[in-house]
Amino acid sequence: MYGIGLPVVASFRSPGLSRALRASTTPVSILHRSLSKRPFNLPGTVLGNQRRYAQGRYSRYDQQQYEQQHQDSRYEEESQWEYRPEGPSGGRVLLLRPIVWTAIFTTGVYYLCTESFIKHREQLRQSSHYYFGRLGNFYGGSTDDSQIADLMRDPKVQSLVGWSHAVTGLSHAKALSRVARLPDWIPLELKRTVAAFTDRWHTLSRGQRCVYTIAALNAVVLGMWQIPRLLPFMARTFLHDPRTGRSYTLLTSSFSHREVWHFAFNTIGLVSFGSIVADTMSTEQFTAFYLSAGVISGLASHLLSPLRAALIMPSLGASGAVYAVVGASMMLNPDSKIALIFLPFVPISISHAFPALLAYDFLGAILGWQKFGHVAHLTGGLLGIAYVQWGMDQWAQLVRAIEAHRAKRSKQNSIGR
Numbered sequence: 001m002y003g004i005g006l007p008v009v010a011s012f013r014s015p016g017l018s019r020a021l022r023a024s025t026t027p028v029s030i031l032h033r034s035l036s037k038r039p040f041n042l043p044g045t046v047l048g049n050q051r052r053y054a055q056g057r058y059s060r061y062d063q064q065q066y067e068q069q070h071q072d073s074r075y076e077e078e079s080q081w082e083y084r085p086e087g088p089s090g091g092r093v094l095l096l097r098p099i100v101w102t103a104i105f106t107t108g109v110y111y112l113c114t115e116s117f118i119k120h121r122e123q124l125r126q127s128s129h130y131y132f133g134r135l136g137n138f139y140g141g142s143t144d145d146s147q148i149a150d151l152m153r154d155p156k157v158q159s160l161v162g163w164s165h166a167v168t169g170l171s172h173a174k175a176l177s178r179v180a181r182l183p184d185w186i187p188l189e190l191k192r193t194v195a196a197f198t199d200r201w202h203t204l205s206r207g208q209r210c211v212y213t214i215a216a217l218n219a220v221v222l223g224m225w226q227i228p229r230l231l232p233f234m235a236r237t238f239l240h241d242p243r244t245g246r247s248y249t250l251l252t253s254s255f256s257h258r259e260v261w262h263f264a265f266n267t268i269g270l271v272s273f274g275s276i277v278a279d280t281m282s283t284e285q286f287t288a289f290y291l292s293a294g295v296i297s298g299l300a301s302h303l304l305s306p307l308r309a310a311l312i313m314p315s316l317g318a319s320g321a322v323y324a325v326v327g328a329s330m331m332l333n334p335d336s337k338i339a340l341i342f343l344p345f346v347p348i349s350i351s352h353a354f355p356a357l358l359a360y361d362f363l364g365a366i367l368g369w370q371k372f373g374h375v376a377h378l379t380g381g382l383l384g385i386a387y388v389q390w391g392m393d394q395w396a397q398l399v400r401a402i403e404a405h406r407a408k409r410s411k412q413n414s415i416g417r
Contacts, residue, residue, distance in 0.1 A: 093242045093306050101247035102299045106292045114398050117284035148173045156180040161195055172202040207278030215267050217255050225258045241314040242305045254294030256316040269322045273329040280332050285395050293324035293383050300379035315373050320380035327384025330354045
């Protein structure tokens, strides 16, 4: 019986072979006709077990095929998604609203960054007074030093980085302590990798940290663009289209890149020139300068878009802000040399290369080239040059004005008491 079970099951799967067996008078055909007249799932028989196995196997196969086809069709729908400008303006290009939004945003970001700068400078003054005061008492210990010693004497920290590991300050020691106290199921090698990144991060200057943080935000937005389901959300939130009436996208689009090559070029320019500019200004001033440059360069492109109404296109990218950083770097270090990616062995003075690049963007803006955002590039570059020439003095005056207002208010409060 077991020997003929497989041919019988095969006959049911092959219609031609099944008809041939029914027409013949062999013992196999007689058994085939007798089994076809009764339920096939006979409990306890070899044929019944094989029938149930075949049904389960092919039902699972059909289910997998259905799920795969469903996923393919869904992916095709998402990949065929097409951008359509939608917004409260009804397709009209608004001019006054983005101007007002840019003015409010720029004023607010400069005020907040100035407040942060003053607070940080007060902390530096207090710490400098403390360390100079310690010169008169060499053996006097500080609270931070004792906390750092306690943290680094922790057995978990010593097993992670060793007993003679150097730290740059209390925040560095606290970060290593948090890494050391991660759950035990995390491998020690992974913890040491995180500790190495922590050491690297705390040895960077404040300007480098600011620049790398901006690059990391750009990388996150780039990754979100690669998810098909997020395309409608990304186009609505991180793509600036003058026809939608959304002004906040002037800011969000300056962190947005959809192609890897676009992100790579802007990140290389930002990291190469941004660290120098941020360390020369200050982290707070650079943050305000970078954000306002990205918004203002996008605004310039927005305001000039009605001149070519038939060619209005959505825009994204940090190129305007990066151009402002390069322009500021040229003004701060006019004798520095740069090397182009496609000509790395030919050093070129930045005072010659950057004006030539601006001339190319000026020509593209005049002729209406649509490959790059030439208006945003040109605006950002000129803004960076003008800011170093006049804007840094305005920043210093703003800092002095806020400090004078604070001193006057504290004096009034002390008299009132």
